[in-house]
Amino acid sequence: MLENVDLSLVDWSRGQFALTAMYHWLFVPLTLGLSFLMAIMESIYVRTGDPRWKKLTKFWMTLFGINFAIGVATGIILEFEFGTNWSQYSWFVGDIFGAPLAVEGIMAFFMESTFIAVMFFGWNKVSKKFHLVSTWLVAVGANLSALWILVANAWMQSPVGTQFNPDAARNEMINFWEVLFSPVAINKFLHTISSGFVLASIFVVGISAWFLLKNRETWFAKRSILIASVFGLLTSVFVVFTGDTSTRQIVHLQPMKFAAIEGLYKGQEGAGLVAFGFMSSSSSDPDDENIKDFHFTIEIPNLLSYMAYGSWDAFVPGITDLVNGNPEQGIMAASEKIERGKIVISDLRAMKDAKKNQDLAAYESYKAKFYDPQYKEDYFRYFGYGYLNDVNSLIPNVPLTFYSFHVMVGLGFYFILFFFLALLFLYRDVLVKRKWFLKLALFTLPLPYIAGQTGWIVAEVGRQPWVIQDLMPAVAAVSNIDASAVQVTFWLFALVFTALAIAEVSIMVKQIKIGPKEEGGK
Numbered sequence: 001m002l003e004n005v006d007l008s009l010v011d012w013s014r015g016q017f018a019l020t021a022m023y024h025w026l027f028v029p030l031t032l033g034l035s036f037l038m039a040i041m042e043s044i045y046v047r048t049g050d051p052r053w054k055k056l057t058k059f060w061m062t063l064f065g066i067n068f069a070i071g072v073a074t075g076i077i078l079e080f081e082f083g084t085n086w087s088q089y090s091w092f093v094g095d096i097f098g099a100p101l102a103v104e105g106i107m108a109f110f111m112e113s114t115f116i117a118v119m120f121f122g123w124n125k126v127s128k129k130f131h132l133v134s135t136w137l138v139a140v141g142a143n144l145s146a147l148w149i150l151v152a153n154a155w156m157q158s159p160v161g162t163q164f165n166p167d168a169a170r171n172e173m174i175n176f177w178e179v180l181f182s183p184v185a186i187n188k189f190l191h192t193i194s195s196g197f198v199l200a201s202i203f204v205v206g207i208s209a210w211f212l213l214k215n216r217e218t219w220f221a222k223r224s225i226l227i228a229s230v231f232g233l234l235t236s237v238f239v240v241f242t243g244d245t246s247t248r249q250i251v252h253l254q255p256m257k258f259a260a261i262e263g264l265y266k267g268q269e270g271a272g273l274v275a276f277g278f279m280s281s282s283s284s285d286p287d288d289e290n291i292k293d294f295h296f297t298i299e300i301p302n303l304l305s306y307m308a309y310g311s312w313d314a315f316v317p318g319i320t321d322l323v324n325g326n327p328e329q330g331i332m333a334a335s336e337k338i339e340r341g342k343i344v345i346s347d348l349r350a351m352k353d354a355k356k357n358q359d360l361a362a363y364e365s366y367k368a369k370f371y372d373p374q375y376k377e378d379y380f381r382y383f384g385y386g387y388l389n390d391v392n393s394l395i396p397n398v399p400l401t402f403y404s405f406h407v408m409v410g411l412g413f414y415f416i417l418f419f420f421l422a423l424l425f426l427y428r429d430v431l432v433k434r435k436w437f438l439k440l441a442l443f444t445l446p447l448p449y450i451a452g453q454t455g456w457i458v459a460e461v462g463r464q465p466w467v468i469q470d471l472m473p474a475v476a477a478v479s480n481i482d483a484s485a486v487q488v489t490f491w492l493f494a495l496v497f498t499a500l501a502i503a504e505v506s507i508m509v510k511q512i513k514i515g516p517k518e519e520g521g522k
Helices: 007-048 051-084 087-121 128-157 176-180 183-213 218-253 255-261 303-309 319-324 334-356 360-369 373-378 380-387 398-427 435-444 447-461 483-514
Strands: 162-165 170-173 273-283 292-300 466-468
Touching: 007 051, 007 128, 007 183, 007 218, 007 447, 007 483, 051 087, 051 218, 051 483, 087 128, 087 162, 087 170, 087 176, 087 466, 128 176, 128 183, 128 466, 183 218, 183 398, 183 435, 183 447, 218 255, 218 303, 218 398, 255 319, 255 398, 273 303, 273 398, 319 334, 334 360, 334 380, 373 380, 398 435, 398 447, 435 447
Parallel strands: none
Antiparallel strands: 162 170, 273 292
């Protein structure tokens, strides 16, 4: 169907977008979480009047500002790439995808930008309460910015509230509220921002642990660890809850992704949950090179079936079931879906030709199909498959998805234990004596960043080849440009983003070594 598409262009465009998104996500979660931690700390300052809480708040606010500035720069580039590298996608869903981005820019970004000036420069210029309100509004604005982006991403994972317009060959929004409040959007937003809260909490604990190891700013460090650990423990438990909900949604909406994260190639009744395992790099089936096996696993019997469908004996489809079909379980073969998708594309072209040739009867006949509920159910739902020619292209990178998912989950449970220990040692007033834990806190600093990146790998790599689930694969979404142009900008962005990341770390390290300043800059 798309014989002339340069597959290297698709790969480089995906690579560039992944590069930009992953660098952007190095900065965003700290902004999301640190904004609320600052607001909580300043609330305590306003309530108690203790100037030490003001000093504490201003220190974390300085680190927030450094991170926020660089995060904005990478985010702007990310949005531009939709127009430069993915113009076909932008045309196809601009009516849906553009709405959340517009709301994000008008509402959240402006609110955030307006009050951030008051937050940084309004100390001793506005009342305590007004300054506190400004800090809270910055926190709310930052997280509202994330809301609209995540709503757009959730729609790509599970498109709802829209209708295909055959005349324009575009998807158009018919129910904004269904897009905004879809279960996938709500859960994705809650899971993503709470993971940012966990990251920021570990960031605060880790930096504060460094001060304790250096025997500096003991009161400041202990209070920071207390606030961050309570906040982090609550949100880390919530992350596990929303993560479980997200996985249950994937079972029904993206079964191929679910099979990939569990490394399940052959469907099973009473499928066990692989808690830990090493996947083989070669095929374990001479008749099917796609099937891989495990060298070693720790598996909990029947648990996957129960978690997925609420029954210990439920059938969980594997990758081969989804590719080859399983009539006994009511699973259609991918080849059949591709054929049905090609029929839809053929009908769309025939409708366009009839209109061009002024054959109104044929035009109306073809157009009516796209509004027929039975046609939508039997054919149009597989529209995106019509752009594919190989059923194996529907299989994502299983090892990468599997390992990323299990690393993310393992770290999630580790963070709960980490915050619990921090609070336990604070309660017993032995935290300063537990040097091993303070060093562990420093070692833990990069781990939530790894958890966040692996989470996005699961979300995005696991749904390949789809840009929009079942509606548009990457080969149909890419811009008609030369692959060399994308290669040049890829390496340019890689250089710039790496320089920005190094600059942020350097500036932050310098600021942390300076430490919290007394009022008046002393």
